[in-house]
Amino acid sequence: MEERQIKPGTIILLVLLVIGTVAAALQIGPTMTLKNTLQVESAATPTPTADVRSMMAVTLPPGVTPQPTVMLLKPGVEGDEVKKLQSRLKELGYYTGEVDGQYGPGTQQSVMLFQAQHGLDDDGIAGEATRNALYASTAQVYIPTPAPTQTPSSLSKGAEGDSVRQMQERLKELGFYNGECDGDYGPGTQTAVRLFQSQHGLEVDGAAGEMTLGMLYSDNAKQVTVTPTPDPNAPPLLVNRTHKLDDNYQPGDLVLLRSVLPESVVYVKGSEIEGDRTAVAALETMFRAAIDDGIGDWQISAGYRSIAYQEKLFNNKVSEYRQQGMTGDKARSAARKTVADPGTSEHHTGLAFDITTPGKTFMGTPQQKWLHEHCWEYGFIIRYPEGKEDITGFVAECWHIRYVGVVHSIPMRDSGECLEEYLD
Numbered sequence: 334m335e336e337r338q339i340k341p342g343t344i345i346l347l348v349l350l351v352i353g354t355v356a357a358a359l360q361i362g363p364t365m366t367l368k369n370t371l372q373v374e375s376a377a378t379p380t381p382t383a384d385v386r387s388m389m390a391v392t393l394p395p396g397v398t399p400q401p402t403v404m405l406l407k408p409g410v411e412g413d414e415v416k417k418l419q420s421r422l423k424e425l426g427y428y429t430g431e432v433d434g435q436y437g438p439g440t441q442q443s444v445m446l447f448q449a450q451h452g453l454d455d456d457g458i459a460g461e462a463t464r465n466a467l468y469a470s471t472a473q474v475y476i477p478t479p480a481p482t483q484t485p486s487s488l489s490k491g492a493e494g495d496s497v498r499q500m501q502e503r504l505k506e507l508g509f510y511n512g513e514c515d516g517d518y519g520p521g522t523q524t525a526v527r528l529f530q531s532q533h534g535l536e537v538d539g540a541a542g543e544m545t546l547g548m549l550y551s552d553n554a555k556q557v558t559v560t561p562t563p564d565p566n567a568p569p570l571l572v573n574r575t576h577k578l579d580d581n582y583q584p585g586d587l588v589l590l591r592s593v594l595p596e597s598v599v600y601v602k603g604s605e606i607e608g609d610r611t612a613v614a615a616l617e618t619m620f621r622a623a624i625d626d627g628i629g630d631w632q633i634s635a636g637y638r639s640i641a642y643q644e645k646l647f648n649n650k651v652s653e654y655r656q657q658g659m660t661g662d663k664a665r666s667a668a669r670k671t672v673a674d675p676g677t678s679e680h681h682t683g684l685a686f687d688i689t690t691p692g693k694t695f696m697g698t699p700q701q702k703w704l705h706e707h708c709w710e711y712g713f714i715i716r717y718p719e720g721k722e723d724i725t726g727f728v729a730e731c732w733h734i735r736y737v738g739v740v741h742s743i744p745m746r747d748s749g750e751c752l753e754e755y756l757d
């Protein structure tokens with residue numbers, strides 16, 4: 334817009350520049366359009382063609398110096414006037430390059446910054462209005478625009494915006510997140526954060542605090558380690574006191590139960606309880622069938638537990654006993670009686686769940702009877718049955734079920750074998 338107020342002197346120079354450019358275009362190749370040539374020139378940051386300078390030299394009468402204010406400074410132009418422009422831009426903080434008199438992309442960029450900050454049309458061309466503003470005493474120093482997203486020190490479920498989106502993108506890049514990067518810290522993002530935390534030795538709470546964000550954006554952030562959902566036809570995974578899971582074991586497809594299971598079907602006791610996607614789908618089918626049979630009021634009290642979380646539970650118990658005066662060894666063996674040794678709990682697989690009914694002891698309820706009779710039809714087994722304690726190594730737990738898939742659960746029901754016997 335500012336370039337419309339052109340003084341007569343400018344027109345002469347403009348005409349000369351156009352002639353020069355046309356001449357340059359002809360030199361480069363007759364098939365090239367003028368537009369293409371200009372693009373090539375600005376992209377390559379050339380010095381002006383010799384033609385322009387020689388024509389200026391011959392056309393302008395000796396002793397007549399072009400008035401700086403009328404000369405159109407733009408990419409490709411070079412000379413003292415450009416130097417002057419660069420020095421002034423540098424002085425004000427817009428330009429950080431060399432004052433070399435070459436109107437390259439760096440100069441163009443700083444002119445655009447100057448123009449934007451002064452309410453001028455930011456075309457990167459230093460015309461009259463731009464230079465008037467630039468050399469005026471009221472010219473402002475460069476104020477850098479703040480980075481588009483400032484990383485807050487913590488984010489948690491319910492948060493929204495660019496910093497959440499940025500976090501989702503980073504989690505996705507590392508393979509922890511496969512949802513949409515929509516800037517919405519929902520259950521899926523929370524699950525991804527938990528997975529990231531558990532694989533980086535951080536406290537697993539699903540909230541991205543200072544430690545989690547610090548690790549996430551650091552060079553120490555690792556790619557996800559995924560343990561795929563077991564093949565339903567392969568033998569079920571055995572986890573017990575003698576078959577410990579590897580410390581890095583991490584189910585690859587966990588879902589937050591509350592985000593998947595409708596409350597009308599089952600009440601999930603904790604908002605953070607997770608489980609393997611396939612197993613959770615089987616739970617829903619099973620509970621719907623129970624409701625059809627007239628048995629409702631189901632509750633899930635436990636699901637997936639990371640080894641790190643189990644370690645925390647275990648260590649808390651140990652220190653509780655040590656405070657009571659026990660030695661380390663005694664405290665550990667006492668803790669083992671109530672809290673499973675990290676790595677030995679089936680809950681690490683994401684395939685085990687504790688099923689209860691709210692406010693009651695589960696044993697003897699209609700829910701318990703229905704579960705023991707029918708869970709097999711949906712791929713679940715009663716993992717620690719009565720009478721098998723010596724083999725499983727666990728006291729009977731009527732509430733603990735384990736998903737193995739119907740390929741295995743039906744034969745196990747029919748043979749009456751526990752998992753150790755079945756796999757033998």
Ligand SMILES: [Zn+2]
Pocket residue numbers: 635680685686687732733734
């Ligand atoms: Zn259990």
